[in-house]
Amino acid sequence: MNLLKDTIIPPEGFKAVGFRSGIKKSGLDTAVILSDVPAAAAGTFTTNKVKAFCVQRNTELLTQTSYFRGIAVNSGNANACTGEKGKEGNETFAEAAASITGAAPDEILTASTGVIGVDFPIEKIKESVTMLDFTKVDPEKGFKTASEAILTTDTFTKTASIQFDIDGKQVTLSGMAKGSGMIHPNMATMLSFLTTDLAINPGLLSEAIKAAVAESFNMISVDGDTSTNDMVIILANGKVGNKVIDKETDDFFTFKKALTLVCRYLAKSIAADGEGATKLLEFEVTGAKSAKDARLIARSVSSSNLVKTAFFGRDPNWGRIVAAMGYSGADFNPDGVSIYFQGAPGYACLMEKGKPHHFDTGSVTGILKEKNIFITIKLSDGDSSATAWSCDFSYDYVKINAEYTT
Amino acid sequence: MNLLKDTIIPPEGFKAVGFRSGIKKSGLDTAVILSDVPAAAAGTFTTNKVKAFCVQRNTELLTQTSYFRGIAVNSGNANACTGEKGKEGNETFAEAAASITGAAPDEILTASTGVIGVDFPIEKIKESVTMLDFTKVDPEKGFKTASEAILTTDTFTKTASIQFDIDGKQVTLSGMAKGSGMIHPNMATMLSFLTTDLAINPGLLSEAIKAAVAESFNMISVDGDTSTNDMVIILANGKVGNKVIDKETDDFFTFKKALTLVCRYLAKSIAADGEGATKLLEFEVTGAKSAKDARLIARSVSSSNLVKTAFFGRDPNWGRIVAAMGYSGADFNPDGVSIYFQGAPGYACLMEKGKPHHFDTGSVTGILKEKNIFITIKLSDGDSSATAWSCDFSYDYVKINAEYTT
Numbered sequence: 001m002n003l004l005k006d007t008i009i010p011p012e013g014f015k016a017v018g019f020r021s022g023i024k025k026s027g028l029d030t031a032v033i034l035s036d037v038p039a040a041a042a043g044t045f046t047t048n049k050v051k052a053f054c055v056q057r058n059t060e061l062l063t064q065t066s067y068f069r070g071i072a073v074n075s076g077n078a079n080a081c082t083g084e085k086g087k088e089g090n091e092t093f094a095e096a097a098a099s100i101t102g103a104a105p106d107e108i109l110t111a112s113t114g115v116i117g118v119d120f121p122i123e124k125i126k127e128s129v130t131m132l133d134f135t136k137v138d139p140e141k142g143f144k145t146a147s148e149a150i151l152t153t154d155t156f157t158k159t160a161s162i163q164f165d166i167d168g169k170q171v172t173l174s175g176m177a178k179g180s181g182m183i184h185p186n187m188a189t190m191l192s193f194l195t196t197d198l199a200i201n202p203g204l205l206s207e208a209i210k211a212a213v214a215e216s217f218n219m220i221s222v223d224g225d226t227s228t229n230d231m232v233i234i235l236a237n238g239k240v241g242n243k244v245i246d247k248e249t250d251d252f253f254t255f256k257k258a259l260t261l262v263c264r265y266l267a268k269s270i271a272a273d274g275e276g277a278t279k280l281l282e283f284e285v286t287g288a289k290s291a292k293d294a295r296l297i298a299r300s301v302s303s304s305n306l307v308k309t310a311f312f313g314r315d316p317n318w319g320r321i322v323a324a325m326g327y328s329g330a331d332f333n334p335d336g337v338s339i340y341f342q343g344a345p346g347y348a349c350l351m352e353k354g355k356p357h358h359f360d361t362g363s364v365t366g367i368l369k370e371k372n373i374f375i376t377i378k379l380s381d382g383d384s385s386a387t388a389w390s391c392d393f394s395y396d397y398v399k400i401n402a403e404y405t406t
Numbered sequence: 407m408n409l410l411k412d413t414i415i416p417p418e419g420f421k422a423v424g425f426r427s428g429i430k431k432s433g434l435d436t437a438v439i440l441s442d443v444p445a446a447a448a449g450t451f452t453t454n455k456v457k458a459f460c461v462q463r464n465t466e467l468l469t470q471t472s473y474f475r476g477i478a479v480n481s482g483n484a485n486a487c488t489g490e491k492g493k494e495g496n497e498t499f500a501e502a503a504a505s506i507t508g509a510a511p512d513e514i515l516t517a518s519t520g521v522i523g524v525d526f527p528i529e530k531i532k533e534s535v536t537m538l539d540f541t542k543v544d545p546e547k548g549f550k551t552a553s554e555a556i557l558t559t560d561t562f563t564k565t566a567s568i569q570f571d572i573d574g575k576q577v578t579l580s581g582m583a584k585g586s587g588m589i590h591p592n593m594a595t596m597l598s599f600l601t602t603d604l605a606i607n608p609g610l611l612s613e614a615i616k617a618a619v620a621e622s623f624n625m626i627s628v629d630g631d632t633s634t635n636d637m638v639i640i641l642a643n644g645k646v647g648n649k650v651i652d653k654e655t656d657d658f659f660t661f662k663k664a665l666t667l668v669c670r671y672l673a674k675s676i677a678a679d680g681e682g683a684t685k686l687l688e689f690e691v692t693g694a695k696s697a698k699d700a701r702l703i704a705r706s707v708s709s710s711n712l713v714k715t716a717f718f719g720r721d722p723n724w725g726r727i728v729a730a731m732g733y734s735g736a737d738f739n740p741d742g743v744s745i746y747f748q749g750a751p752g753y754a755c756l757m758e759k760g761k762p763h764h765f766d767t768g769s770v771t772g773i774l775k776e777k778n779i780f781i782t783i784k785l786s787d788g789d790s791s792a793t794a795w796s797c798d799f800s801y802d803y804v805k806i807n808a809e810y811t812t
Contacts, residue, residue, distance in 0.1 A: 116728060116729065317522075319484070319521060323633060398799060401716065
């Protein structure tokens with residue numbers, strides 16, 4: 001099982017395409033992902049009480065059926081808080097995508113990302129979607145353009161693919177993701193669309209995606225804000241022809257492992273592309289009393305503005321890490337905490353069993369200059385662990401977010 | 407009852423003084439606040455699981471007795487995560503302050519603020535404290551220097567006083583506070599020391615300070631981090647000679663009102679002095695289902711990095727306010743939300759009953775240029791309300807926090 005980073009291989013029976021409707025000032029801003037045949041679908045959606053129309057509609061549809069033909073996505077406009085017209089626009093978006101594919105509108109899921117509360121430009125979108133001739137789309141190029149079209153303030157596309165054998169067949173699983181701001185660990189925290197030609201029943205697909213999201217997208221933090229629009233959707237169309245996975249067999253666990261690998265890579269890519277980020281930070285918590293405590297600590301430390309500005313300033317301020325652990329709500333023994341920093345030049349112990357540990361400032365500064373820094377927080381409370389990803393907090397974060405809409 | 411802003415009047419029987427021990431690179435860094443006679447004491451302390459030695463010792467002492475003579479405070483070193491030596495240093499600090507005042511060490515509370523995990527320089531502190539001659543201290547000047555000595559990255563001192571009549575006597579209540587970073591609404595979230603010559607029993611004093619803190623210090627947010635050291639302490643020495651307040655009489659409510667006014671002014675001063683802040687933001691939530699829901703929303707919106715950077719960028723991005731309301735955990739009807747911005751030039755409605763409201767960009771930009779901006783969030787769910795204070799999020803926040811220890 002080999003993870004192919006920054007690569008998107010179209011699974012059998014899937015096509016996708018990204019194009020321009022003119023929602024954003026420039027660049028691709030609309031995408032359609034399509035399966036030849038109805039595919040089992042599952043997803044996780046934002047926990048924000050204010051939900052965009054696409055989130056409302058998808059969750060509603062997923063309670064009625066578990067098979068869908070595709071996903072229509074736009075960037076540049078969140079279509080949230082846009083009143084009755086926005087709701088209709090979302091419906092029209094699905095209808096337009098359905099009309100060019102022979103699917104019913106209710107077989108098309110929708111996703112939007114961008115500014116909240118600005119009129120949804122459905123006329124432009126409808127015009128560009130209905131002009132599409134899907135038979136002319138090259139699957140490989142199409143998936144690439146789709147992964148570009150879903151971006152907003154991102155500085156690079158986020159893709160990953162994996163291939164593995166099930167039932168004597170080579171299964172392909174591919175994912176694309178979008179996100180570089182307004183990201184915080186709480187359910188589906190950005191956009192990600194995964195497609196696979198595996199045959200699996202929707203219940204197990206849902207179980208697998210929920211578990212993978214918990215260990216990936218829910219463990220990244222850029223700025224602590226959870227959006228109104230975030231979602232992760234997976235479509236599995238069964239085109240590879242394996243015997244449908246309908247029990248928790250070894251095949252199921254193989255798939256779950258592959259899915260988790262893809263989701264973790266996409267999540268890390270989002271953290272690395274955090275608005276204004278200069279470093280990717282990986283926080284590993286070990287020796288925790290429970291998985292919940294490990295996650296609380298990893299998320300609290302990785303989300304702390306003070307910790308993130310300290311890494312931007314190359315400041316080995318482990319005191320801020322300890323403070324963020326302390327207000328995480330997790331149960332742990334402060335006297336058993338050890339903290340290590342690791343980067344290409346080596347590693348350093350900054351705190352040992354609750355007490356400051358003398359460290360060589362020069363070698364720590366060397367580590368802090370790196371683009372990828374690993375922070376290990378060792379506890380003495382049990383055997384549970386968790387990993388969270390985040391980025392440093394720079395001047396450019398403020399610049400990007402102060403200037404976003406005006 | 408008149409609030410005297412930026413003023414500190416020594417209550418009868420209290421002295422205070424700020425001086426330099428050499429903990430910080432320059433300026434005053436140590437203070438002692440003292441009552442002639444044992445004073446009823448009450449306080450609220452950080453909820454962070456990692457607590458500085460001063461917090462540990464004060465909470466322990468307050469379970470044993472409710473009467474104290476004074477408070478010894480230092481800035482520049484948090485004396486947290488400093489091992490056995492730090493614990494002893496904290497004890498020695500109290501002993502030194504006691505030795506010059508005729509009090510027992512256990513009658514002196516302590517407070518520290520500054521960097522975590524750096525050896526506590528108790529020798530320097532002890533030397534400067536024991537050299538003090540308290541009989542020579544001018545109360546008025548002394549309170550002023552004390553309010554300076556407790557500061558760290560603050561750009562101005564925070565003080566307020568109030569005088570009111572109880573039982574035919576003029577009571578004085580004065581407060582000083584410190585805080586401009588690592589501030590988030592969760593229990594006592596910075597340092598504040600309040601003194602009054604009122605006679606009141608410790609139980610009611612505790613009830614009053616808890617209620618006042620809930621509506622003031624717990625409703626401010628600078629960067630979402632809760633420190634290991636934060637505390638609010640009040641001493642009431644009864645020197646004015648009123649009949650001791652030992653029931654919830656009108657006199658008690660008069661005192662509680664005065665205390666809340668002082669705490670709210672100090673809290674607002676902290677928010678206005680947020681690291682790198684250019685604006686003070688006041689968020690008022692009305693029409694909420696419950697006080698808890700109102701507070702959750704006010705705190706979530708005022709703490710959002712995205713909301714705070716938008717105000718720095720003078721960007722009327724009400725969508726970010728709605729998103730932060732949505733992930734606050736509060737129960738509310740999104741279709742009943744109205745949002746107003748108000749400043750010296752007037753006010754503007756940005757959202758009305760869940761829908762974007764057309765506003766004049768020019769007049770909103772005028773409001774967003776102001777130093778004090780009032781944001782009203784009107785809900786349709788009930789009669790409860792809450793107010794929170796915060797500041798905008800600027801380049802200088804990152805600068806200050808990236809460079810703090812190195």
